Amino acid sequence: MGSKMYFVYKILSESKQPISGEVILRYLECCGYSMNIKTVYRLIDRLNEFYFLYTGKNLIKMIRGVGYIIENEFFNDGQLQLLMDSVNSNTNLDKNSAKELTDKLSLLSNVRQLERLNVEESNNESNYNSLLSLTTIIKAINNHKNIAFKYISYDVIDNKLLEVYHKNGNQNNETYIVSPYKLILNGNNYYLIGYFNKRKDSLSVYRVDRMRFVINHNSEYEDIRDQFDMEKEFDKNVNMYLSNEKIDLKIIFDKKVLKEVINQFGKDIFVCKRFDGRLEGLIKNVALSDGLVGWLMMLQTNIEVVLPLSLKEIVKKRLRLMLRMYGQKFE
Structure with missing residues (x-):
């Protein structure tokens, strides 16, 4: 019965027009x-x-x-459009991984x-297959198992931008x-918090998209997470x-540029029009950073910038x- 139900669903999902029971019967034959x-009819009811x-x-x-x-579709049009666009625009997904995900959504x-x-x-x-790395990491976290990997940076060699491995x-x-x-x-990137025994008094943070050849490792798992506030450790390492x-x-x-201001700070800001046609804005509790x-x-x-004078x-x-x-160059 299960395979018959599948083919009934497949026939209907691939049809652009209503299709009669007799035509479905001929397809099944x-x-x-x-x-x-x-x-x-019973299969359709099921x-x-x-x-x-x-x-x-x-x-x-x-x-x-x-x-x-x-x-009725499982996702409405807006939901499915957003999901597929999010997958295809994700810079951490290679073309094959993105297609595999969108094909599953299409089912x-x-x-x-x-x-x-x-x-x-x-x-x-x-x-680079980030989904495979994520899967290995998630299972290792759940099973309290160590992982081994290589961690990359970038260098210019012979006028080409290449990945190079950290040597620590x-x-x-x-x-x-x-x-x-x-x-x-955080943003569009996944970060892993873990224990690296070369840094015995702190937790370490790694960007998953810079981890290569991630595999399970049979060495002893060290669980010292209770000694640290992981959120603070993450902020300390990532938001330095x-x-x-x-x-x-x-x-x-x-x-x-009003749209850009709202994109940066959100709508919870005070804005008023000035006599000269420009806008004046006050945003409370903003982090003073290089990014700002x-x-x-x-x-x-x-x-x-009007205030603070220090900024x-x-x-x-x-x-x-x-x-x-x-x-x-301008002289």
Whole structure:
């Protein structure tokens, strides 16, 4: 019964138009199944019963005098578009891994829905499989097992950008053996927190997309996570460029960059119009960081720091350095 139900679902999901029970029966006969029309109707009822228990909705609708058609998709169009775009735009997924994931999502859809979507395939030619690394790490964390891997950086060799291995391993120069504790997603990157025995008094943090040849390792698992606040350790290692200093930021900016300001700080800001047509904004409790300074400079003359004066001086100093750097070229 299970394989027959699958083929009924497959026939309906690949049909752009309603399809009658008699036509479904003929398709099933072509697949090697011999049955009568009542069995086809029972299979459709079984599919609807299963789907209703799973989602609270019927999957297949009967249009009197016309036939059967899939009525409810598992994901609505917006959900499936977002999921597929998120997969294909993920820079940590190679093209083959992205296709494998979107193909699995497509199994929960049908040809009519897929034709409504606008999906651009990934063109990431990387030969690194981050999903395999993630799977190995997740299982190792769950089973309290060590992992071994090589950790990469980058260098320019013979005018080519190449991956090079760090040489601070604890098995040999290039191989790291780590007791993994936790995965954290920050931005678009996964980070692994774990214990590396060359740093006995601290936890170590590794970017998963820079880990290569991740495998299980039979060495003794060291569990010292209770000695540390892992969130603080993560912030200390990953957000080192952030200052502990928080500021109340007052800015004047052009209306055309309002969207960029909201993207940076969110909608929980105070904004008012000025007499000259520009906007004035006040954002509370902002982390003073290189990232903030870089963002302000990126918007060039479209934005001006009013307060605090300390940040204004930082921006001025950065501008003077840039002028000195490019000064001779402008003379």
